[in-house]
Each structure stands twice: as C-alpha cells, then as structure tokens.
Amino acid sequence: MNKTQISELLKQYQEGTLSDEDKDKVDAWYLQKALDSKLQLNEYELEDSYQYLKSTLPVQHERKVLSLWPRIAVAASIALLLGSGIFYFIQPKEQNVQVTVKPQEIAPGGTRGVLTLSNGKQIVLSDISAKDTIAKEGEEDEVTIKMNANGEITYVINPNAEGSKDDNSFNTLSTPTGGQYNIILADGTKVYLNAVSSIKYPTQFNGDKRIVELDGEAYFEVAKNKSKPFVVKSDKQSIEVLGTHFNVHSYNNESVIKTTLLEGSVAVTYKNQKSILKPGQQSDVSDNFSKIKVREVDTEEAVAWKNGRFKFDNADLKNVMRQLERWYGIKVEYRGDVSDVRFNGGTFRNKNLSEVLKVLELSNIKFKVEGKTVIVYP
Incomplete structure (x- = not known):
C-alpha cells in the first residue's frame, strides 16, 4: 500500500468506518513497520509502550487496540521492536503518514543513601521514616542513630552510658549513582554527600582529633572545637580545620582533587606540601602537578550541586x-x-x-x- 492509501485507511480507522478486511490491512501494515525496526524493547518498556499505544493510537474502540497488541507482542518476542517507545501515527494536513518514537525521559537523581553500621549491617535509608531510631551503637548503646524531621541522619550520644571510650566503632554513609544524602555527625558537624560518594567516620569523637575519610564529593559545615581539629582524609590529601565551611571534590575517576573554602580557614596537606586556604580560594592537587595549586574561584560553582x-x-x-x-x-x-x-x-x-x-x-x-x-x- 502507498502512503495515500494508508492515510485514507487511518482516517477511516479513526472515524470508526473501516471494514474488518481493511482493519486487517492496517494491522498488517503496522506490524510490518514494527518488524522493520532495529530497535529492541525490554519487558518493562514493553508494558510502558502498551499503555502508551492505547492512549495514542488514533482509534475510538479499545477493543481494536487489544486485538492489535498481541500481534505486536509476538514481534517483540523475536527480539525486534520499538526501543524506548512505541510507534504511533500522525496525520498532518498533507495526509502523509509519519512514524514517530516516543522519547524515554531519564529522570534526575534524588535523596538516596545506604548506612553501613560497625557490625556490617547495611540500612537503605529511603526505607526509613523521619524521626525513626535507626540503630544503636556501642556495648551499652552509647550512641543512638536517628533520622530527624528533615530526613538527615543524626547521632545522639547518651551522656549516662558507661561504655568504653574508643574510636573503634565506625559507620559509613554512601550514595549510589543518582543519590545524595545529608548527615549530622556526633560532634554536630553537618555533611552533605554528593552522588557516588562515601564517608567513613567514628560514631563518636573521643580522640584528640575528629577524623573522617571521604571518597567522592562532600560539603562540610564543621562544628567549632578549638581543642579538637577536624580532619578530612581523601586519597593522598588531608585537610585540617577547627570549624569552617568547605567543599571537597575527590572522585577516583577525576585526576584532580579540589578543595574549595567558603568561610574560615583550612590547611591542605598533600604529600610533603601544605597550603592554607582563605575564603574564596580553591586548592588543586594531582600527581600531575609539582605542587599544590591555589587560586581564586567562584565558590557558587563548587557548591552548586548542594543547592x-x-x-x-x-x-x-x-x-x-x-x-x-x-x-x-x-x-x-x-x-x-x-x-x-x-x-x-x-x-x-x-x-x-x-x-x-x-x-x-x-x-x-x-x-x-x-x-x-x-x-x-x-
């Protein structure tokens, strides 16, 4: 059949005046278009395409859509058909028949994370309701892990507990692709964790320093404590602060580790070198550099992901x-x-x-x- 014939048949199909014989012709034409496609459809996209077909195909009776679909499903089962969408018909003024593919939208990420406790147990945080007690840590439950009303993980230390005072109890918060999460550590430091990142930290800071380990990217709002410096270790770099706001970008598939200071002061140490950053400055360290590079930057760009x-x-x-x-x-x-x-x-x-x-x-x-x-x- 040529385009003019198909166009006329589709018009009658839409008006409900098509004979059974001509309906079979349209079905056969449509099925052939599907078979000619080199695209493929998985089982989830197949169901989505079926729903999309019902809402888009220019017919008045759903009975016909249902009778048409098993034939298309057969075509799909032999490894052909439709990719991320479903073919449907458009009749422009010129009456030319066009075949279009429904685009498949790729949605953005969201609030997703996994908390790994000191005993190895993993908790998917999206399954936890706000204000829930997630777990307790320590021999005498010295630390209670909760989720606050903002969906952040928080650590509450029991002042009456008489457990051992050591830093051997560590937790790890990690985010998957398309995930980010916020946490408030036991000292009150707030950490925003970007996608594909992880931070390892003690459930309470009992030593002379507050040390955490970062892989990926995070923004820190460090609680002030002049007697106990806060240290972030990432790859071969170490950052020491007393209380400040800064961003660390340290992905293993990036050649440069970037530390951006928004307020306060930080000391960046890389191998045998050390640089003090001022607000508005960023340090770049890499095995490709002979020394730590420090420059003025737009801090809004560095923390745009957090905002x-x-x-x-x-x-x-x-x-x-x-x-x-x-x-x-x-x-x-x-x-x-x-x-x-x-x-x-x-x-x-x-x-x-x-x-x-x-x-x-x-x-x-x-x-x-x-x-x-x-x-x-x-």
Whole structure:
C-alpha cells in the first residue's frame, strides 16, 4: 500500500468506518513497520509502550487496540521492536503518514543513601521514616542513630552510658549513582554527600582529633572545637580545620582533587606540601602537578550541586558529562574531537536529562540518547 492509501485507511480507522478486511490491512501494515525496526524493547518498556499505544493510537474502540497488541507482542518476542517507545501515527494536513518514537525521559537523581553500621549491617535509608531510631551503637548503646524531621541522619550520644571510650566503632554513609544524602555527625558537624560518594567516620569523637575519610564529593559545615581539629582524609590529601565551611571534590575517576573554602580557614596537606586556604580560594592537587595549586574561584560553582543546581564556569565538556553520569546514571560516548568545548551557565538538577541537554546544546554540541547511553557529537 502507498502512503495515500494508508492515510485514507487511518482516517477511516479513526472515524470508526473501516471494514474488518481493511482493519486487517492496517494491522498488517503496522506490524510490518514494527518488524522493520532495529530497535529492541525490554519487558518493562514493553508494558510502558502498551499503555502508551492505547492512549495514542488514533482509534475510538479499545477493543481494536487489544486485538492489535498481541500481534505486536509476538514481534517483540523475536527480539525486534520499538526501543524506548512505541510507534504511533500522525496525520498532518498533507495526509502523509509519519512514524514517530516516543522519547524515554531519564529522570534526575534524588535523596538516596545506604548506612553501613560497625557490625556490617547495611540500612537503605529511603526505607526509613523521619524521626525513626535507626540503630544503636556501642556495648551499652552509647550512641543512638536517628533520622530527624528533615530526613538527615543524626547521632545522639547518651551522656549516662558507661561504655568504653574508643574510636573503634565506625559507620559509613554512601550514595549510589543518582543519590545524595545529608548527615549530622556526633560532634554536630553537618555533611552533605554528593552522588557516588562515601564517608567513613567514628560514631563518636573521643580522640584528640575528629577524623573522617571521604571518597567522592562532600560539603562540610564543621562544628567549632578549638581543642579538637577536624580532619578530612581523601586519597593522598588531608585537610585540617577547627570549624569552617568547605567543599571537597575527590572522585577516583577525576585526576584532580579540589578543595574549595567558603568561610574560615583550612590547611591542605598533600604529600610533603601544605597550603592554607582563605575564603574564596580553591586548592588543586594531582600527581600531575609539582605542587599544590591555589587560586581564586567562584565558590557558587563548587557548591552548586548542594543547592540543587548545575553551574558551569568555563567548564570542559568531559567534566560536565561526568557530573551528568553520576546524577542520571548514564553512560557517555564521544564521536569526534570535543576537547576544546567549554560551557558557561547552568540549570537545575531536578530536571529530566533531556532538558539539561537542551541547555548544553546552546554551545553547539549535539547529543543523541540511546537508552541510557548519551552519544556526544561536535
């Protein structure tokens, strides 16, 4: 059948005036279009596509949709069909039949985390209700772990407990791809943990220093205690403070560890070097550098993730895409040379991936989304 014939049949299909014989012709034409597709559909997308088909196919009687669907399902079962959407028909004024694919939106991340206790037990925090007591730590339950009304993990020390005073009881808070979480440590220090990150810490700070270990990225609001410095260890770097606000970016797939100071003072130590940062400064350390690099930066960019934003200030493309990989759970592939592409501007982290990519395309970069893979073209 040619396009004019199909267009006329679809029109009659929509009006409910199509004969049974012609309905079979439309079914056969549609099924052939599905078989010709090189896209594939998994079982979850198959159900989603079925629901989308019912709401979009231009027919008046659901009876016909149900009779059509088993044939399409058969086509899907032989490893063909429809990818992230379902073919549907559009009849423009010219009466040309077009086949369109429903886009599959990739949603942003959210509040997700896993708490690992000193005994190895893991607690998925999204399953816990606010104000719940999550667990107790120590031989005599010296520390109670709770979730406060804001959804943050908190540590409450029992002043009457007579347990041992040591730092051997450690917990670890970790976030998956597309997750972030906040925690208030036993000393009152607040930690915002970005996606694909983890922080290991004692359930109470009894030594002469408050030491935590970070992998990934976190923003710290350190409770002041002049007699007990707060130390953040990340890879080969160590940061020591008494009480201040700063951000540490230390992912294992990034070549540079960045520490950005917002207020107070921090001492950054890397191998045999040490630098004191002032508010508004950022230190960069790497095995590729001969010394610690310190420079003035836009602190809003460094902590934009904590405030629910992506913010780019002359950021290179691959750095930007690594952020999207961690937040949206995607894989990025590059086709062509994009080494000189830089971005300025930003958007909100609560938007679907397609909306973020539209913003980035303003810099003359092209993106193609195939499932959970984003292909980048110059």
